[in-house]
Amino acid sequence: MIDCSAFRRALLADPHDPRPELAEHRASCAECAGYAQRVLLFEERLERALRVTPPARQPASGDMHEGGRDRATTGAGAAGVAGTAGTAVAARAAGARAGGPAGAHEASRTLPLRRRRALRVRGGWLAAAASVLIVLAMMTSLWLAVPHASLAADVVAHMAGEPQAWTRTGTPVPAGQLDRVLREARVSIAPGAPMVSYAQSCWFRGHQVPHLVVQTEHGPVTVMVLVHESVKQPVRFDEGGYRGVLLPDDAHGSLAVLARDRDADLDAVRATAVRVRNALVWQG
């Protein structure tokens, strides 16, 4: 059995450390349990603070011109959407690899940062007009993408508050508790569903939602039944060490299903999601 100091030290090094001796100590020491809760709340904030929104690519920048010129000089005209990182990189690299004049031209364009910034300033009217169009296109695509991304981010952020749910176990949650949690969402689960080892009703985006953990051959997988959140199509995500999928459930919102292992097989996670979705029996 570890002491309080060792417990807190381990907690600050890794608040999600799954070692059973830590869970044991937490269960037996009220002061450390309270401390752990505060650390986990802080951890949730820390994760949100670190997850800054990456700056959108600057369409009026030199990179943009470079991308355009690249396609022209390397003949990689079908390289895809202008301005996407992969396209510009692939096109530039193709030029560099070619080793010919285009390649030399590409290599010579690896300029010091200050010089590149100076080049960026020299955009003409045509570039500015193109930039406006591209910005509009990017904003539209971002606008379309944001709801899904933020839903996934919120689900992942919620996970930080309940690390104990991720225990690998062969013990199912008591039937009464599972029924109570599901009943609040007006749903039940049919026999034959994967074994549920954890069930809580959680406050998420203004609603109480069932938070379940099912045990699979690949380890524990969390399922959140999001009656009030709709997604049009399955959305896969890989955020903050969690991999999962948001799965539409026709008239009943969506399911968020995720594994904590960053190497988790997303196809297996999705298969679990489909099994759980098929096992849910809605009451009205």
Add this chain to the structure above:
Amino acid sequence: MGKDVKRERFQTLCQTLRPDLLRFAFWLCRDPAIAEDVVQESMLRAWKAHDSLQDEAAAKPWFLTIVRREFARTFERKRLPTVDLDEMVAHEEPALGTAGESELEELRAAIFKLPDDYREPLVLQVLMGYSTAEIAAELELTTAAVLTRLFRARKQLRALCGEDTTLDPDA
């Protein structure tokens, strides 16, 4: 596999990983413009070496390693300008935060104040989901050293953010 297919897969990979790579680079170099340059150069290097990536499932750590090295190269090439942290946070790129999130801004300012040796493992653990062993392998440290740095990082952050640290163990 055809060249076009390879390129297409590489593009998809870049687009998928770019947000996380940018975040990682940003926390390394503390400047969104330099972070973008580092990631762009890293992707170029990755494309040149993409034949060595056998398993796409391992793409993220592979890219992160390239970003780390590219950042180190950038740092070697030119001495990065030093900045006043308070001033930098005050003029933080609007895209990097949501207005009104004062609590998160305070935390970001505190993260910037952490020594690089503490900030990097913390970002790898919290943002990238690396295990202690993976961080140790990436940073070429022992797991004990990683745990110590992570412990000190959180301890300093909690103090900087005015958390109640009376129960925090000594370093």
